[in-house]
Amino acid sequence: MATMIDDAKRLAIASKLSDLKVVQDVLIANEQKFISLFSGDSEIRDRFQDMLEDDRKNMGILDTVIVQYGVQAKPKESVKKMAQMAQQASDSSELSLYDKVAQHELLKHQQVMSGILIHKAAQVVGADIEAAITPLNAVNFENRAHQEQLKGVMEVIGVRELTGKEAQQGLWARVQDAMAALTGVAGSVVSRTDDEMNIQDIIRMDHNKVNMLFMQIEGTEDPQKIQEYFGQIYRDLNAHSIAEEQVVYPAVRPFYGEHDTQELYDEQSEMKVLMDSIKAMSPASPDYKNQVRRLKDIVMDHVRQEESTMFAAIRNNCSSDQQEQLATQFKTAKSNFQKQMADSMK
Ligand SMILES: [Fe+2]
Ligand SMILES: [Fe+2]
Incomplete structure (x- = not known):
C-alpha cells in the first residue's frame, strides 16, 4: 500500500469535501426540476420542496466545514463529469419520472457515503479534522433521511407507471417511521444539529x-x-x-x-x-x-x-x-x- 505524507492525506480529504459540493449542486438543480415536474401532485411536490430547502441550507454547512477544515482543494475531474451526466439524465426525455427519481436517489446515496467516508478518514488522520468536520453530521443525517423519502416517492410513481393505479395507503407513514428510526441506528456519524450557527x-x-x-x-x-x-x-x-x-x-x-x-x-x-x-x-x-x-x-x-x-x-x-x-x-x-x-x- 502506498504511504502518503500527511499533508497529502489532508489534501485528499479537502478534495473529497469539494466533491461533496459538486454533487450538492446537482442535487439542488435536480430538486428544482422535480418541483415543476410534480407540480400536479402536491404530496410529492412538497417533499421535494422541503428537500430543496434542506439541501440549500446544507450547501451553507458544507461551506462552513470546508473553511473550518482549513485546507482548500479542487474537486476531482471524474466527479465533475459524473455530475454533468447526472444532470443530463434528469433532463432526458427518454427516462421516465421513476428513472429520474431513481438516479437522484443514487446520487443521494453517493453523497451519504462520501460524507461517512470523510468521517472515517478523519478518524484515521487526526482529531483536529474530526473537530472541524462535526457539522457534516447534520448534512449526512438529512441526506440519509432524504434517501428514505425518495424511496417512498419511487414506490408511488413506480406503481403508477406500471399499473396506472395508486400505491397502497400507508406508504408515507412507513417512510416517516423509517426516518424516525434513523436517529437510533445511524449513531454518531449521522446526528442532527439544527440551529444556524452564530x-x-x-x-x-x-x-x-x-x-x-x-x-x-x-x-x-x-x-x-x-x-x-x-x-x-x-x-x-x-x-x-x-x-x-x-x-x-x-x-x-x-x-x-x-x-x-x-x-x-x-x-x-x-x-x-x-x-x-x-x-x-x-x-x-x-x-x-x-x-x-x-x-x-x-x-x-x-x-x-x-x-x-x-x-x-x-x-x-x-x-x-x-x-x-x-x-x-x-x-x-x-x-x-x-x-x-x-x-x-x-
Ligand atoms: Fe483572536
Ligand atoms: Fe479567536
Missing part, C-alpha cells in the same frame, strides 16, 4: 480545533507529525486572526471598548511573530516544543478573553440576526484567505 459558535469551533492541534503536538515525538500539526496551526491561526481582524474586532470595538479591542489586536500580532519564528525552526530542534508551548499559552489566554468578555459583549449588543450575519462574514473572510494561500502555493 459568530460565537464559529469562533469557538476554531478555538477548540487549535487547542486539539496543540494537544496532538504535545502527544507525539515524531518530527514529521509535529510539522504536519504545526503546519495546520499556522494555516488555521492566520486565517482565524485575519477574519477576526477584518470582521469581528471592527464590529465589537464600539461596545467592547477601545482598550480591550486593541489588546486583542496586539496579542494577535505577538502570536504571528512567534508563529513565524517557529515556522523557521526545525521540528527536530530541542527547543521546538518549548516554543510551541509558549505559543499555546499566548493563544489560550487570548481565547479565554474572547470567549468570556468579548462573547458577553456580543450577546448583549447584537441581535441573533446580527450574530448570524457576523458568522457568514467571518466564514467568507476566512475562505478568501484560504483560497489565496492555496493559490500562492501553486
Whole structure:
C-alpha cells in the first residue's frame, strides 16, 4: 500500500469535501426540476420542496466545514463529469419520472457515503479534522433521511407507471417511521444539529480545533507529525486572526471598548511573530516544543478573553440576526484567505 505524507492525506480529504459540493449542486438543480415536474401532485411536490430547502441550507454547512477544515482543494475531474451526466439524465426525455427519481436517489446515496467516508478518514488522520468536520453530521443525517423519502416517492410513481393505479395507503407513514428510526441506528456519524450557527459558535469551533492541534503536538515525538500539526496551526491561526481582524474586532470595538479591542489586536500580532519564528525552526530542534508551548499559552489566554468578555459583549449588543450575519462574514473572510494561500502555493 502506498504511504502518503500527511499533508497529502489532508489534501485528499479537502478534495473529497469539494466533491461533496459538486454533487450538492446537482442535487439542488435536480430538486428544482422535480418541483415543476410534480407540480400536479402536491404530496410529492412538497417533499421535494422541503428537500430543496434542506439541501440549500446544507450547501451553507458544507461551506462552513470546508473553511473550518482549513485546507482548500479542487474537486476531482471524474466527479465533475459524473455530475454533468447526472444532470443530463434528469433532463432526458427518454427516462421516465421513476428513472429520474431513481438516479437522484443514487446520487443521494453517493453523497451519504462520501460524507461517512470523510468521517472515517478523519478518524484515521487526526482529531483536529474530526473537530472541524462535526457539522457534516447534520448534512449526512438529512441526506440519509432524504434517501428514505425518495424511496417512498419511487414506490408511488413506480406503481403508477406500471399499473396506472395508486400505491397502497400507508406508504408515507412507513417512510416517516423509517426516518424516525434513523436517529437510533445511524449513531454518531449521522446526528442532527439544527440551529444556524452564530459568530460565537464559529469562533469557538476554531478555538477548540487549535487547542486539539496543540494537544496532538504535545502527544507525539515524531518530527514529521509535529510539522504536519504545526503546519495546520499556522494555516488555521492566520486565517482565524485575519477574519477576526477584518470582521469581528471592527464590529465589537464600539461596545467592547477601545482598550480591550486593541489588546486583542496586539496579542494577535505577538502570536504571528512567534508563529513565524517557529515556522523557521526545525521540528527536530530541542527547543521546538518549548516554543510551541509558549505559543499555546499566548493563544489560550487570548481565547479565554474572547470567549468570556468579548462573547458577553456580543450577546448583549447584537441581535441573533446580527450574530448570524457576523458568522457568514467571518466564514467568507476566512475562505478568501484560504483560497489565496492555496493559490500562492501553486
Ligand atoms: Fe483572536
Ligand atoms: Fe479567536
